[in-house]
Amino acid sequence: MRIALKIAYDGRDFFGHQRQPDRRTVEGECLEALRSAKIVNDPRESFFRSASRTDRGVSAVGNVIAFNSRLGPMSTIGAFNDRARDVWAWAVAEVPAAFHPRHAVERWYRYHLFSDLPLSALRRTAQLFVGAHDFRSFTTDHPVGPMAIDGIDVAQDGRVIVFDIKARSFRRAMVRRIVAAVTRAAAGEIGEDDIRSALRGTLRDFGAAAPEPLFLMDVRYPFSMKGVLTPKVGAEFRLRMDEVEIDQRFLASWREALEERLVASARGADFVQDIREKAFHRDGP
Secondary structure (H helix, E strand, O other), X not given: OEXXXXXXXXXXXXXXXXXXXXXXOHHHHXXXXXXXXXXXXXXXXXXXXXXOXXXXXOEEEEEEEEEEOOOOHHHHHHHHHHHOOOXXXXXXXXXXXXXXXXXXXXXXXXXXXXXXXXXXXXXXXXXXXXXXXXXXXXXXXOOOOOEEEOEEEEEEEOOEEEEEEEXXXXXXXXXHHHXXXXXXXXXXXXXXXXHHXXXXXXXXXXXXXXXXXXXXXXXXXXXXXXXOOOHHHHHXXXXXXXXXHHHHHHHHHHHHHHHHXXXXXXXXXXXXXXXXXXXXXXXXX
């Protein structure tokens, strides 16, 4: 029987998603839990696969893993949650034997930006990315041919600007590089024509926004998955997500206070500009 689980995790707990020798990763933790439950022995024999291999520091609310299981759906998700650490499965489905979770209908990423940049400028620039374009300047991978962004919504939530970006698929660091370019354009550091040129194939490097504020919200298929959120898993999951939000708000407040105290002097102003630039020149490992 082939089973798909929808999982959530705090990306700060792991060295990325993909298995690595002597590193704690999301896939490694999932496989350890499945081995402990005697559901999976060999990942190759069980055809263990993931929908999205999130970068180090990136969290997920709705990533998906799939594997062959000797147990039924409800028993599988229960056994997984009993043994997994810092990964929570909250939905399950029995899927066809050949199912590969990478073949999704849609992926949805959300980025939280703590900024006072004008919302109108961010929205206008973000729309440049919607549709089919050459995204080579916005990934560390080398895609062949154009890719398409289905939609980008930019909204204000208190002091936080929220980017919701949806597409059938994404390349490595793509969302973070899009956010960096949009933010730099809204700040007047680059022009919209620079972005248009890059989307036509001219190679440019606009940097990448930090990974920690990025969440994989959902991976959607042409079938539904049954939600199974036990009180224990729900409480642990909500507590961790609250901690993530508090940490991000603290860091934003700390940075604002630091800038306020330093910007008065010429040396302080240079330092502030330096840390701003570094915040948007980070790639995943």
